[in-house]
Amino acid sequence: EAGVTQSPTHLIKTRGQQATLRCSPISGHTSVYWYQQALGLGLQFLLWYDEGEERNRGNFPPRFSGRQFPNYSSELNVNALELEDSALYLCASSPGTGVRETQYFGPGTRLLVL
Amino acid sequence: DAKTTQPPSMDCAEGRAANLPCNHSTISGNEYVYWYRQIHSQGPQYIIHGLKNNETNEMASLIITEDRKSSTLILPHATLRDTAVYYCIVRAGSGSARQLTFGSGTQLTVLP
Numbered sequence: 001e002a003g004v005t006q007s008p009t010h011l012i013k014t015r016g017q018q019a020t021l022r023c024s025p026i027s028g029h030t031s032v033y034w035y036q037q038a039l040g041l042g043l044q045f046l047l048w049y050d051e052g053e054e055r056n057r058g059n060f061p062p063r064f065s066g067r068q069f070p071n072y073s074s075e076l077n078v079n080a081l082e083l084e085d086s087a088l089y090l091c092a093s094s095p096g097t098g099v100r101e102t103q104y105f106g107p108g109t110r111l112l113v114l
Numbered sequence: 115d116a117k118t119t120q121p122p123s124m125d126c127a128e129g130r131a132a133n134l135p136c137n138h139s140t141i142s143g144n145e146y147v148y149w150y151r152q153i154h155s156q157g158p159q160y161i162i163h164g165l166k167n168n169e170t171n172e173m174a175s176l177i178i179t180e181d182r183k184s185s186t187l188i189l190p191h192a193t194l195r196d197t198a199v200y201y202c203i204v205r206a207g208s209g210s211a212r213q214l215t216f217g218s219g220t221q222l223t224v225l226p
Contacts, residue, residue: 004157031212033212033213033214035213035214035216037155042216042217042218042219043158043214043216044216045213045214045215048212048213055212056212056213058213088155090157090158092157092158092214094212101212102148102160102163103160103214104160105150105157105158105159105160106157107156107157108155108156108157
């Protein structure tokens with residue numbers, strides 16, 4: 001069974017540009033989570049999508065946004081990039097709602113903002 | 115979600131059992147304990163989770179104390195490839211707070 005996939009693996013942008021990161025969940029999973037791991041910092045929750053709807057977001061500015069498509073894949077968009085947006089962006093998927101759902105992570109996209 | 119406390123680092127000899135402790139003294143009755151690990155900035159890998167009974171799978175065992183205020187992850191025969199940051203996470207999963215809240219974790223170094 002294929003795991004969570006993310007693309008691209010690496011992305012280099014300059015300050016002020018926009019970045020689009022993509023995530024394909026495990027087949028059958030309907031929930032997608034996005035996390036940011038900046039250098040020297042822990043993993044921080046960004047966004048949660050389930051059944052095409054944004055269910056929750058972390059403490060990030062509105063220039064971090066995303067969407068979930070009918071096939072449950074997801075995009076994370078970061079507008080007006082700042083240097084501190086340089087980080088590893090991780091996507092995780094889970095089967096959906098329920099207390100015992102387990103999140104499975106992809107390999108991440110490493111974004112570098114110059 | 116309840117906060118967790120883990121030692122920042124631990125060493126373990128290759129082939130020996132690695133016992134990683136986690137304190138979650140404010141855990142609520144409906145909160146599960148999850149363990150993940152992250153190897154060298156790869157995506158976190160799910161290891162195991164439990165509510166109140168001890169759990170075992172092909173990777174590890176999870177021992178939860180009777181009062182559920184602490185737990186121990188056991189890697190029975192640690193190998194060099196088990197060197198990673200191990201995260202203990204407590205999560206309820208109800209309502210809108212389904213995300214995982216990662217702390218600093220424990221850096222486990224398996225020594226040859």
